[in-house]
Amino acid sequence: MPQISQLAATYSSQIFWMLLIFGAVFFLVGRGMAPRVIETMEGRDQRISADLSAAEAARRDADAQDDAWKASAAKQRGEAQALIAAAKAEAAKSTEVRLGASSAEAEVRVAEAEARIAAARDGALAEIETVAADAAADIAARVAGLTVPADAARAAVKDVLHG
Amino acid sequence: MAAEAKVDPMHQFAIQPMFGTEHWSVAGFNIAFTNSALWMLISAVALYAFMLGGMKRELVPGRWQMMVESMTGFIENMLTANIGKEGRKYLPYVFSLFMFILFANLLGLLPLGLVGIHPFTFTSHFTATGVLAILSFGIVLVVGFWKHGLHFFSLFVPHGTPLPMIPLIFVIELVSFLVRPFSLGLRLFVAMMAGHVLLEVLSSFVIGGANAGVFFMGLVSIPSFILMVAICALEILVAGIQAYVFALLTSLYINDAEHLH
Numbered sequence: 001m002p003q004i005s006q007l008a009a010t011y012s013s014q015i016f017w018m019l020l021i022f023g024a025v026f027f028l029v030g031r032g033m034a035p036r037v038i039e040t041m042e043g044r045d046q047r048i049s050a051d052l053s054a055a056e057a058a059r060r061d062a063d064a065q066d067d068a069w070k071a072s073a074a075k076q077r078g079e080a081q082a083l084i085a086a087a088k089a090e091a092a093k094s095t096e097v098r099l100g101a102s103s104a105e106a107e108v109r110v111a112e113a114e115a116r117i118a119a120a121r122d123g124a125l126a127e128i129e130t131v132a133a134d135a136a137a138d139i140a141a142r143v144a145g146l147t148v149p150a151d152a153a154r155a156a157v158k159d160v161l162h163g
Numbered sequence: 164m165a166a167e168a169k170v171d172p173m174h175q176f177a178i179q180p181m182f183g184t185e186h187w188s189v190a191g192f193n194i195a196f197t198n199s200a201l202w203m204l205i206s207a208v209a210l211y212a213f214m215l216g217g218m219k220r221e222l223v224p225g226r227w228q229m230m231v232e233s234m235t236g237f238i239e240n241m242l243t244a245n246i247g248k249e250g251r252k253y254l255p256y257v258f259s260l261f262m263f264i265l266f267a268n269l270l271g272l273l274p275l276g277l278v279g280i281h282p283f284t285f286t287s288h289f290t291a292t293g294v295l296a297i298l299s300f301g302i303v304l305v306v307g308f309w310k311h312g313l314h315f316f317s318l319f320v321p322h323g324t325p326l327p328m329i330p331l332i333f334v335i336e337l338v339s340f341l342v343r344p345f346s347l348g349l350r351l352f353v354a355m356m357a358g359h360v361l362l363e364v365l366s367s368f369v370i371g372g373a374n375a376g377v378f379f380m381g382l383v384s385i386p387s388f389i390l391m392v393a394i395c396a397l398e399i400l401v402a403g404i405q406a407y408v409f410a411l412l413t414s415l416y417i418n419d420a421e422h423l424h
Contacts (some may be wrong), residue, residue: 022203030259
């Protein structure tokens with residue numbers, strides 16, 4: 001077993017080189033490189049979690065903005081509907097008022113026209129009576145040779161006309 | 164050919180000085196650069212190259228960076244799970260330990276013998292694993308006494324020990340504590356050596372059976388070869404598991420030192 005048979009001759013060399021080379025490994029690899037590898041990994045983990053939380057914050061922000069937008073849209077819609085309703089009511093009211101006014105005017109004018117018609121008819125009747133009395137007196141004078149006074153003729157015509 | 168067919172399963176563990184045998188010494192101790200030291204160096208360089216591929220530090224990692232990060236993250240998770248948030252400061256040590264042992268174990272398994280290079284698994288030498296084990300144990304002692312002072316000795320008296328039992332328990336716990344560096348170092352050394360010896364012994368069966376004729380080749384060589392293939396897969400697993408066990412036990416011991424019980 002060379003480990004034992006060569007022990008006396010080689011132990012010092014083994015220990016010396018082991019310490020020297022492992023020492024070099026410790027300082028170069030262990031202290032120089034491994035912490036930087038860990039640092040890189042931690043930096044990456046932090047970056048990932050920072051990115052994730054930033055994304056989460058952005059999502060929450062977007063949600064809040066969306067909610068605000070929805071609320072304002074609903075409010076504006078409500079306002080618009082109120083405006084429309086008010087305008088509708090206004091329009092209906094003014095239509096009604098104008099309708100009332102024009103119908104009153106129309107009634108007045110109808111009444112005036114009726115009065116005028118009645119007057120015209122009365123006038124025409126009176127005229128007809130006069131004409132008829134004249135004609136009756138004329139007829140009586142020609143046919144019977146009677147001279148009928150104008151008043152009597154008019155009374156007689158009136159009698160006939162009005163029953 | 165037949166004379167050289169004899170396979171010495173222990174030869175692979177022999178340390179061969181490469182240069183500096185005579186002149187290189189520190190305070191009288193020989194520090195020749197051996198094949199063992201060469202493979203330590205190769206493991207270290209391979210590990211450095213592996214890590215360098217993962218140092219692009221991109222936000223979206225490539226495959227190589229992903230490998231390096233999963234290794235680092237694996238050790239970091241282990242430390243956080245076993246020690247807690249204080250475990251972070253031991254990452255450099257435990258990561259170096261794990262990766263260095265893992266690379267050493269895996270590189271020692273490479274079939275480079277096919278191209279004439281003989282991989283040397285320095286983790287199959289207790290002089291090498293012992294250094295790492297004593298380092299881990301030393302860190303446990305330093306951290307324990309630094310943080311808790313003499314109160315660290317309460318580690319040897321579990322909560323709720325009845326008063327008359329305390330001296331006995333103290334001695335038992337102390338012994339089990341002091342055995343830790345040995346168990347730590349020997350476990351790795353034994354596991355690596357056993358696997359390599361097993362492969363070598365089976366390969367000697369393959370060669371010996373083939374040399375003994377067609378009948379023995381069918382009877383011995385082919386089943387041994389199939390077994391070798393399976394054991395190679397097992398050895399790759401063991402290489403990872405032993406590196407993991409070493410790092411895991413180190414972190415558990417450090418946890419003891421950080422938090423006592």
